[in-house]
Amino acid sequence: MKSLRGAFLAIIALVVLCSAASAEERLKMSTTTSTQDSGLLRVLLPPFEKENNVKVDVIAVGTGQALKIGEAGDVDVVFVHARKLEDKFVANGFGVNRRDVMYNDFVIIGPKSDPAGIARAKTAAEALRMIAAKGATFISRGDKSGTHVKEKELWQAAGIQPKGSWYIEAGQGMGPVITMATERQAYTLADRGTYNAYKGTKTDLVINFQGEKGLFNAYGVIAVNPKKFPHVKYDLAMKFIDFVTGPAGQKIIAGYKAHGEPVFFIYKK
Amino acid sequence: MGFLSDTFSTALDLIASFDPDVVNAVSTSLGVALWSILFATLAGVPAGVVVGVTEFPGKRAVITLLNTLMALPTVVVGLAVYGIISRQGPLGELGLLFTPKAMVIGQTILAIPIVANYTLGTVKGADPRIVPTALTLGAGPLQSIRQLVQELRFGIMAAVIAGFGRVVAEVGVAMMLGGNIRGYTRTMTTAIAMETGKGEFALGLALGLILMGVALLVNLFLNILQQR
Numbered sequence: 240m241k242s243l244r245g246a247f248l249a250i251i252a253l254v255v256l257c258s259a260a261s262a263e264e265r266l267k268m269s270t271t272t273s274t275q276d277s278g279l280l281r282v283l284l285p286p287f288e289k290e291n292n293v294k295v296d297v298i299a300v301g302t303g304q305a306l307k308i309g310e311a312g313d314v315d316v317v318f319v320h321a322r323k324l325e326d327k328f329v330a331n332g333f334g335v336n337r338r339d340v341m342y343n344d345f346v347i348i349g350p351k352s353d354p355a356g357i358a359r360a361k362t363a364a365e366a367l368r369m370i371a372a373k374g375a376t377f378i379s380r381g382d383k384s385g386t387h388v389k390e391k392e393l394w395q396a397a398g399i400q401p402k403g404s405w406y407i408e409a410g411q412g413m414g415p416v417i418t419m420a421t422e423r424q425a426y427t428l429a430d431r432g433t434y435n436a437y438k439g440t441k442t443d444l445v446i447n448f449q450g451e452k453g454l455f456n457a458y459g460v461i462a463v464n465p466k467k468f469p470h471v472k473y474d475l476a477m478k479f480i481d482f483v484t485g486p487a488g489q490k491i492i493a494g495y496k497a498h499g500e501p502v503f504f505i506y507k508k
Numbered sequence: 509m510g511f512l513s514d515t516f517s518t519a520l521d522l523i524a525s526f527d528p529d530v531v532n533a534v535s536t537s538l539g540v541a542l543w544s545i546l547f548a549t550l551a552g553v554p555a556g557v558v559v560g561v562t563e564f565p566g567k568r569a570v571i572t573l574l575n576t577l578m579a580l581p582t583v584v585v586g587l588a589v590y591g592i593i594s595r596q597g598p599l600g601e602l603g604l605l606f607t608p609k610a611m612v613i614g615q616t617i618l619a620i621p622i623v624a625n626y627t628l629g630t631v632k633g634a635d636p637r638i639v640p641t642a643l644t645l646g647a648g649p650l651q652s653i654r655q656l657v658q659e660l661r662f663g664i665m666a667a668v669i670a671g672f673g674r675v676v677a678e679v680g681v682a683m684m685l686g687g688n689i690r691g692y693t694r695t696m697t698t699a700i701a702m703e704t705g706k707g708e709f710a711l712g713l714a715l716g717l718i719l720m721g722v723a724l725l726v727n728l729f730l731n732i733l734q735q736r
Binding site: 265267276294296297298299311312313314411412414415417418421437440441442468470 | 594595596600601603605606687688689690691692693704705706707
């Protein structure tokens with residue numbers, strides 16, 4: 240009995256040791272994977288956390304899921320990139336005070352050899368048509384994220400229902416999909432921010448197509464509606480929104496670089 | 509080979525330098541798993557003993573159920589608990605989703621059937637005369653059960669260790685209910701899944717090595733107890 244009791248006490252002691260209590264306030268934010276995978280949040284959050292003595296809990300998922308979590312009232316603020324879905328989120332009363340934060344653009348990345356020759360394409364839709372015609376492997380996020388929503392818009396513009404063994408629906412975040420595309424030497428649609436953070440060390444894929452107006456990628460931040468969910472930390476959420484859209488936050492965003500290149504751009508005021 | 513050996517040495521560096529991300533993931537993993545196994549032991553051991561020593565109609569069905577629950581997929585537990593503790597669910601007001609407490613709830617549910625089943629197994633394998641003998645020697649029912657638990661302490665320790673192994677190694681519940689929040693609910697397993705996806709193999713490998721080290725320590729601990 241002695242050893243059993245000893246073990247039990249040891250477990251309890253360990254448990255107590257491991258659960259160091261923290262009295263800080265916590266702000267829950269669901270966001271798209273690209274804000275985290277690009278490394279931006281690592282420089283953007285600490286100053287805000289320090290100034291307000293708060294911890295920001297980041298749940299990084301696709302934009303679709305991030306908004307769904309907000310619709311359930313499980314977070315206080317959402318930081319996403321799919322304008323149509325964001326407007327719907329606000330119109331349906333789940334969010335208030337949507338603000339523009341920053342933008343970059345989407346790019347189609349793929350093997351350096353560019354087997355489908357999309358570098359010659361004039362539009363993103365044409366590039367996708369060439370990939371489909373060639374049957375070159377294309378990896379889709381397949382997770383209802385902002386990037387996935389954009390990709391589906393582009394396929395629609397191309398007049399193609401993508402299916403077949405060349406079209407892979409990964410169901411994963413931006414980073415994992417770039418990793419997968421690298422392993423499979425496939426094409427994929429990526430936001431420039433995450434791609435820049437991966438370029439060189441983690442992927443040898445190159446940008447095969449870029450620079451079309453339709454590839455614009457805007458990020459917005461929205462407070463979850465306190466009238467709908469009285470428990471949300473609305474004041475803290477607004478402080479966060481003011482921070483990221485205010486001078487201090489905007490300066491950090493504009494100054495953030497991956498591999499020497501800017502990742503996100505701010506709107507000129 | 510260069511890639512693998514480079515990754516390996518970076519992993520060792522990360523461990524040796526007490527990288528804060530690594531340390532956080534390890535302490536979250538252990539903290540959550542220890543709380544879970546504590547609750548699972550409090551519920552599972554008595555349940556296993558009761559089912560083992562008493563006779564009641566439907567006992568076979570209960571044992572079959574326990575066996576089935578051992579194979580409970582972690583994501584199913586994650587899904588069910590998510591539905592209950594989300595703000596839209598019946599316990600939404602408690603605000604548990606995406607906290608370590610949520611992970612403890614899920615992992616406790618995962619571990620209870622394992623602890624109960626292993627306990628049940630040792631009880632069944634014990635000398636059937638222990639309880640009757642204790643009773644004839646004048647012990648009360650509770651005292652005789654105590655006698656039984658003492659005889660079976662190694663089996664029960666094994667039950668607890670098996671449950672601990674299950675929860676510390678699982679990723680489904682931790683990911684779905686914890687949300688993989690850096691420095692808060694990110695465990696060794698969710699970090700490995702994420703870092704691999706991000707192409708950060710060294711960090712993933714470092715955590716994998718520590719996870720195996722933890723398993724080794726736990727088993728050494730058990731071994732020492734058994735030799736006493």
